[in-house]
Amino acid sequence: MHTADAQFMQMAVDLALQGMRRNEGGPFGAVVVRDGAVIGRGNNRVISTHDPTAHAEILAIREACEHISNFQLEDCVMYSSCEPCPMCLGAVYWARLSKVFFGCTKLDAAHIGFDDEWIYRELPLPIRERSVPMESISRDIALRAFAEWEEKRDKTRY
Amino acid sequence: MHTADAQFMQMAVDLALQGMRRNEGGPFGAVVVRDGAVIGRGNNRVISTHDPTAHAEILAIREACEHISNFQLEDCVMYSSCEPCPMCLGAVYWARLSKVFFGCTKLDAAHIGFDDEWIYRELPLPIRERSVPMESISRDIALRAFAEWEEKRDKTRY
Secondary structure (H helix, E strand, O other): OOHHHHHHHHHHHHHHHHHHHOOOOOOOEEEEEEOOEEEEEEEOOHHHHOOOOOOHHHHHHHHHHHHHOOOOOOOEEEEEEEOOOHHHHHHHHHOOOOEEEEEEOHHHHHHOOOOOHHHHHHOOOOHHHOOOOEEEOOHHHHHHHHHHHHHOOOOOOO | OOHHHHHHHHHHHHHHHHHHHOOOOOOOEEEEEEOOEEEEEEEOOHHHHOOOOOOHHHHHHHHHHHHHOOOOOOOEEEEEEEOOOHHHHHHHHHHOOOEEEEEEOHHHHHHOOOOOHHHHHHOOOOHHHOOOOEEEOOHHHHHHHHHHHHHOOOOOOO
16 A cells, blocks of 8 residues: 555545534545645535435545546546545446545445445345336336437537 | 336436536536425536536535435435436435335437446445455545544534
8 A cells, every 4th residue: 555545545544524513414535636636625515415325435425526627537636535426436437437436335334323234235136126116107208318318419428 | 106206206307308408518407396386406517527426416405404404305306317427326315315216217328329237337346346446545534523523512413
């Protein structure tokens, strides 16, 4: 482990501590780094913002993207104080981050009451076996939007 | 299928169409409904906001939570014009939505260039086998934030 990696992880942990002390949410922090500079910061704000998606990693990714005006973070590395949940991991992939360092593991998180293992178990299941009912309706109508996208000339592919 | 379900799905599709025509992002829309009323709306805005997390479902969840000042949507149903990606599915679980209706399937989405199957494949993999490198460092330091959370007296458990 490089010294710089430890320093960025310390920043992520500090964000976690500051956020929980302000009662913004759980003890989770994250930073996004490019070329040795922090371009995005986040700490869990689920409580203070009433936003279940306001995880540290999501907020750090959003801030980093805003900073560079790009929805991809291809040359960037994330330091998160805890192993990302499935939602945040999905965001990591969409953002094309090149690497993720994390401090605590998801088992550590489960031990203090933040268990995302059930979500990890649910995602690979066939739709009918998931605990939240999911059902396709009006597919023919929804497909019309896709058809219009296909024919759209000025679209940005991503 | 009830008439109301078809109407809410039509709203989600309309949001998808409006957003793509405004070049905000891909052809995806979603609404969150409680007691027969729409309390959250979203369409993909990845392009216009430079935000890779600005998927229709995430935005609809955020708006719905803001509307009721609660980070959980237990009695709410989502109508999404397309089957949610793993990130959005994670958000669905964290938000405790009671049901998800979707229009197009993820295969339909893949056919027009929006393939999230690779993310579905990655998430269940052991960390070492994932295509994005992930590594735990400084766990001892990160655990200190968790220990402080454990001892915190005025915390909101969630």
